[in-house]
Amino acid sequence: SQQGEEDPQALSIQEGENATMNCSYKTSINNLQWYRQNSGRGLVHLILIRSNEREKHSGRLRVTLDTSKKSSSLLITASRAADTASYFCATGAQETSGSRLTFGEGTQLTVNP
Amino acid sequence: GAVVSQHPSWVICKSGTSVKIECRSLDFQATTMFWYRQFPKQSLMLMATSNEGSKATYEQGVEKDKFLINHASLTLSTLTVTSAHPEDSSFYICSARRRGNRYEQYFGPGTRLTVT
Numbered sequence: 475s476q477q478g479e480e481d482p483q484a485l486s487i488q489e490g491e492n493a494t495m496n497c498s499y500k501t502s503i504n505n506l507q508w509y510r511q512n513s514g515r516g517l518v519h520l521i522l523i524r525s526n527e528r529e530k531h532s533g534r535l536r537v538t539l540d541t542s543k544k545s546s547s548l549l550i551t552a553s554r555a556a557d558t559a560s561y562f563c564a565t566g567a568q569e570t571s572g573s574r575l576t577f578g579e580g581t582q583l584t585v586n587p
Numbered sequence: 588g589a590v591v592s593q594h595p596s597w598v599i600c601k602s603g604t605s606v607k608i609e610c611r612s613l614d615f616q617a618t619t620m621f622w623y624r625q626f627p628k629q630s631l632m633l634m635a636t637s638n639e640g641s642k643a644t645y646e647q648g649v650e651k652d653k654f655l656i657n658h659a660s661l662t663l664s665t666l667t668v669t670s671a672h673p674e675d676s677s678f679y680i681c682s683a684r685r686r687g688n689r690y691e692q693y694f695g696p697g698t699r700l701t702v703t
Contacts, residue, residue, distance in 0.1 A: 505690050516593075516680055516696040517631075562630060566690055575621075575692060577631045 480563060480578040488586050493550040495581040497563030498543075505566040506539055507575065508548050510559045517562070520548075555587045588614045591683050593695035600671055600702055607667045608698045610681030617683035620664040621692060622656060625678040637664050661686075671702040 480497045487493055497506070505524045509517040523530045523539045523546070530537045536549040550557055560582050564575040590613040600606050610620055619638050623631040635651075637643040637658035645651045653675075655667040664683075668675055678699050682692040 507690070509694075514678070514697070514699070516591075517682075517694040519691060519693070522690060574633070574636065576633070577623075579630045582628075 480561075480581045482581060483579065484582045484584070486584040486586065487553060489553060489555055491553055491585075493553050493557070493583055493585070495548045495561050495583070497546045497548070497578050499546075499563075499565045499576075499578075500544065501565075501567060503541070503565045503567060506537075506546050507564045507566070508535075508537060508546075509562045509564060509577075511562065511580075512559045520561075550583075553583075553585045555585050557585045558583060589685060589693040590614055591617075591681065591693045591695040593679075593681055593698050595698060596696060597699040598701070600700070602672055602702055603670055605667055605669045606671055606700060607665055608679055608681075608700075610664045610666070610683070610695050612662045612683045612685075612693070615683075615685045615693075616661040617664075618661065618686045619684040620658055621682045621684075622654075622664075622666050623680045623682070625680060625697075627678075631680060634666075668700065671700070673702045676700055676702045 507522045508520040511517050521532045521537050523537050534551045539546045560580045562580045563578040592611045594609045622634045624634050625631045633646050634649045635643045635645045635656050637656050639658050639661050643656035658664040678697050680697040682694045
């Protein structure tokens with residue numbers, strides 16, 4: 475079952491602006507991951523943050539995790555038209571396998587040139 | 588490294604026929620592969636998890652006799668949609684977990700199935 479909720483469902487911004495997407499989840503997690511999907515394509519892994527981490531950076535991406543609030547955010551700075559895509563968070567549960575992912579509903583980001 | 592391919596990328600079939608979709612890890616050994624289904628403008632829903640050499644574990648509500656999964660080797664898993672119906676039309680995506688990596692999954696490009 476899907477446990478993640480993302481907001482906003484859709485976000486439209488101008489090139490150069492920052493984009494922030496949020497993800498909430500319900501159960502205890504081992505890790506949280508963010509993925510990007512261009513229309514009709516597979517998923518590209520962006521960043522993984524473990525449950526004992528609070529913030530992580532990768533290039534123009536910044537991810538935060540608040541396990542007390544069961545929420546995460548993805549910030550894309552200085553957005554580009556090529557960032558237009560759907561972004562999904564996915565949680566890995568606290569179980570021995572550690573690899574089963576549950577995806578959120580996704581945020582459709584449109585960056586206008 | 589960590590490339591996953593799927594074949595075919597799209598397929599159209601008639602109602603009642605069966606369709607096989609292949610998922611291959613090209614440059615690594617995949618001890619676990621996952622099959623997801625995605626409807627338009629929706630999220631991915633996990634259908635089943637397969638480990639090499641053992642039976643797949645299906646998610647609740649997924650018919651194992653309809654969606655046959657075989658993980659015959661460390662680089663290949665197949666999903667066969669049997670007796671397909673128009674409601675099976677969807678985007679099917681596989682992912683693979685590399686041996687020794689507990690958390691990260693590498694996704695294939697997806698297969699668009701249309702049942703007429």
